[in-house]
Amino acid sequence: MLTPALYLSAVLFVVGTLGVIVRRNAIIIFLCIELQLNAVNLAFVALSRYTGIEGQLYVFFVMTVAAAEAAVGLAIIISIFRHYETVNVDKFNVLKW
Amino acid sequence: MLLDYGSSFHYVLALLPELVLAIWGMGVLLAGAYRKRDGSSGQEAGWLALAGLALAAVANGWLHSGVSEVGAAGMIAVDRFRLFANWVLILGAGLSVVISLPYVARQKLQAEEYYCLILFAVVGMMFMAAARDLMIIFLGLELMSIGVYALAGFNRRDRRSAEAGLKYFLLGAFSSGFLLFGIALVYGAAGTTNVHAVAMAVADGTAASALMVPGAALLATGFAFKVSAVPFHMWTPDVYEGAPTPVTAFMAATVKTAGFVAFLRVFLVGLEGLHGEWADVLWWISAITMVAGNVVALVQSSVKRMLAYSSIAHGGYLLVALVAANDTATSGMLFYLLVYTIMTVGAFAVVVTVGNQSEANARIEDYGGFGWRKPVLGVFMTVLLLSLAGFPGTAGFIAKYHLLLGAAESRLWTLSVILVLTTVVSYWYYLRVAWYMWMKEAPEGVDSAEPAVTPFATRLVLAASVAVIILAGVFPGAALDLAAGSAEGLRGVSEAAGSAAGP
Numbered sequence: 001m002l003t004p005a006l007y008l009s010a011v012l013f014v015v016g017t018l019g020v021i022v023r024r025n026a027i028i029i030f031l032c033i034e035l036q037l038n039a040v041n042l043a044f045v046a047l048s049r050y051t052g053i054e055g056q057l058y059v060f061f062v063m064t065v066a067a068a069e070a071a072v073g074l075a076i077i078i079s080i081f082r083h084y085e086t087v088n089v090d091k092f093n094v095l096k097w
Numbered sequence: 098m099l100l101d102y103g104s105s106f107h108y109v110l111a112l113l114p115e116l117v118l119a120i121w122g123m124g125v126l127l128a129g130a131y132r133k134r135d136g137s138s139g140q141e142a143g144w145l146a147l148a149g150l151a152l153a154a155v156a157n158g159w160l161h162s163g164v165s166e167v168g169a170a171g172m173i174a175v176d177r178f179r180l181f182a183n184w185v186l187i188l189g190a191g192l193s194v195v196i197s198l199p200y201v202a203r204q205k206l207q208a209e210e211y212y213c214l215i216l217f218a219v220v221g222m223m224f225m226a227a228a229r230d231l232m233i234i235f236l237g238l239e240l241m242s243i244g245v246y247a248l249a250g251f252n253r254r255d256r257r258s259a260e261a262g263l264k265y266f267l268l269g270a271f272s273s274g275f276l277l278f279g280i281a282l283v284y285g286a287a288g289t290t291n292v293h294a295v296a297m298a299v300a301d302g303t304a305a306s307a308l309m310v311p312g313a314a315l316l317a318t319g320f321a322f323k324v325s326a327v328p329f330h331m332w333t334p335d336v337y338e339g340a341p342t343p344v345t346a347f348m349a350a351t352v353k354t355a356g357f358v359a360f361l362r363v364f365l366v367g368l369e370g371l372h373g374e375w376a377d378v379l380w381w382i383s384a385i386t387m388v389a390g391n392v393v394a395l396v397q398s399s400v401k402r403m404l405a406y407s408s409i410a411h412g413g414y415l416l417v418a419l420v421a422a423n424d425t426a427t428s429g430m431l432f433y434l435l436v437y438t439i440m441t442v443g444a445f446a447v448v449v450t451v452g453n454q455s456e457a458n459a460r461i462e463d464y465g466g467f468g469w470r471k472p473v474l475g476v477f478m479t480v481l482l483l484s485l486a487g488f489p490g491t492a493g494f495i496a497k498y499h500l501l502l503g504a505a506e507s508r509l510w511t512l513s514v515i516l517v518l519t520t521v522v523s524y525w526y527y528l529r530v531a532w533y534m535w536m537k538e539a540p541e542g543v544d545s546a547e548p549a550v551t552p553f554a555t556r557l558v559l560a561a562s563v564a565v566i567i568l569a570g571v572f573p574g575a576a577l578d579l580a581a582g583s584a585e586g587l588r589g590v591s592e593a594a595g596s597a598a599g600p
Contacts (some may be wrong), residue, residue: 006285013278020271023488029267036274045279046508051288058232058290058486067446072243076250076262089267092260095335 005046012039026077026087033088095096100166102173111166113156113171114183115223121149129209139208146212150191150210150219157183171229174290174362177586181431182226182358182577186351189438192220192558193347196446199552200343203454206251214251215347218244231280231290231316231367234359238276238323239245241355242269245348249340253544255456261339268322268332276319282312283367292367299370313368313375320363323356324412327386337405338459342452345401346445349408350438357415365422366587372422379420384512385414387519400448403526404441407485410523411437414497417504417512426503428584432577433496436569440484440493443562447478449549463529466539474551477559479531484566486527487520492569499577528535560595580590 012035019032041059048055078085084091100107109116125145131139139270155178166175194215201208221240228234246269250262284290287298298304310498318329325333338343390410397403415437418430450466452458468475484491499522504513569576 008144009281013274016274017271020267026263026267030270033267033270033274036271037277040274040281042278043285045277047281047285051284054232054290055284058284061232061236065236068243069239072246073266073270076246076259076266079250079253080255080263082261083259091261092263094257095260095264095339 008044009039022091024088098164102121102171111175114153115220117156118153119220122213126213142208142212146194150187154187173227174229177583179227181583185354185435186222189350192442195554195558197343198554200454214244214248225355225359229292248344252341257339261336263335265330272319272322275315279312279315282308295367321362326382327389327411330409334402334405338402342449346442350441352433383416384515391519391522399459421503421507423506424584427505428581429499429503432580434490436496439562440481443481446555446558462540464533465537468534475534477563482527490507490570492566495573
């Protein structure tokens with residue numbers, strides 16, 4: 001079961017990565033980043049069958065970190081929305097990318 | 098004193114600087130709740146944060162004065178390498194807090210939140226320096242990053258600050274995803290996240306290389322984002338330019354230091370057995386970073402953005418030490434990080450002063466005649482720029498020289514030549530600022546505008562930085578010995594762990 005789970009995790013991670021690169025809406029990009037983190041969670045859980053309980057423990061760390069990141073990230077997105085009234089990252093061009 | 102990880106109280110002792118700072122940070126935040134809202138400037142919060150950093154320095158000094166550990170492969174390292182990194186981080190944070198004092202007051206930022214975020218970010222960085230476990234590195238990195246995302250977007254009235262915060266947040270979170278996936282793969286390959294246990298698994302061939310090599314590649318990508326190595330540097334100029342200038346100084350100095358320290362520990366201790374695989378890739382990243390950082394810096398018209406590219410270029414020089422992977426290079430890197438922290442914060446202190454505690458006057462033309470209007474500051478800035486360029490007689494030169502020594506020991510001749518040539522290129526853009534300061538006329542109407550006031554605290558920071566830069570440039574002995582001892586600490590522990598596991 002390990003190999004299919006790792007492949008699924010890799011596929012989810014790649015979907016998340018492509019989403020970050022392709023999508024222009026800041027909130028969707030953020031969702032794709034969360035998808036990446038959850039792909040890693042899946043890998044941790046799958047691996048922990050073979051390597052010990054730590055893998056499942058790390059999932060809780062990652063979930064906590066993701067929640068903290070969501071709190072700060074959404075606050076930042078709201079604060080930039082107040083200036084631009086959009087969340088399209090192509091419109092944020094005071095600084096050149 | 099001997100720390101024994103059989104006792105959980107000894108874990109508290111091993112983490113004393115981090116714990117002191119974390120609790121103090123909460124205290125700073127609480128102090129804000131009791132502050133009267135009648136126009137006090139929030140400077141007290143800054144001094145409170147400085148007191149916390151001083152306490153953390155005392156705790157660090159206590160650990161430095163002969164505390165050692167038994168059971169060398171615990172999650173938290175108590176070695177000289179970590180403690181040296183802690184000195185650099187505390188120093189960088191302290192200098193950044195001092196130059197923030199007038200800025201935060203003038204811009205009317207929420208002082209307590211600002212300083213407590215700085216303290217929490219420093220706690221995260223210190224965890225990165227101390228971690229001997231990939232998961233602790235990840236947690237430290239996130240603690241640092243989340244604090245710095247908020248700091249980059251801290252000035253909510255300024256749209257550039259909001260934009261910098263968003264860009265840093267999106268790319269930073271993206272890169273920590275890569276780092277985390279790398280950790281998961283290394284964990285799958287080696288069956289552990291402990292850096293020393295990973296090293297052993299690599300050495301005796303039990304690690305599955307089908308997972309280990311992609312894991313190492315993803316780890317390198319994640320770290321390369323954090324230390325803004327080309328081609329993962331896209332966020333750096335925008336974020337450094339848009340963030341409030343004292344925050345930029347903090348990011349350029351301490352975030353980079355923490356990133357490099359963790360990068361070094363993971364790759365030189367944990368993945369040492371794979372050096373043949375990753376050294377070639379990092380060789381190219383280092384070469385491209387040095388060339389691109391320096392060349393793009395040539396054409397910048399904003400001094401803040403120029404310093405951002407200069408910080409990318411310095412990251413390239415530091416990567417040379419990582420590729421060289423020997424003790425000379427490691428101690429050279431630690432010394433470089435110390436010097437780099439001092440001169441970067443110093444240079445940004447002048448940028449804040451020229452901007453009159455705001456984001457104004459960042460173009461290079463605004464520096465015209467500045468040297469004659471403010472001779473002392475002008476001389477200080479010139480010394481800092483010369484040191485950033487690596488001019489003989491300054492600490493920047495000694496630091497580059499020791500990086501080159503490390504590179505020569507590993508016979509990295511081409512990389513050394515690139516380092517020297519790009520350094521020569523960098524003279525142009527550093528000295529261009531000095532040229533504007535001393536040889537050009539002031540821009541129109543600058544004298545009638547409000548004169549640039551230099552707060553006492555900023556003057557103190559600048560005088561101290563310049564004194565250290567010149568002293569360390571002429572008599573580098575003490576700091577170099579400290580760095581060399583710290584590099585041996587990293588190596589010594591890794592050997593102790595190896596022999597403990599051996600027959």
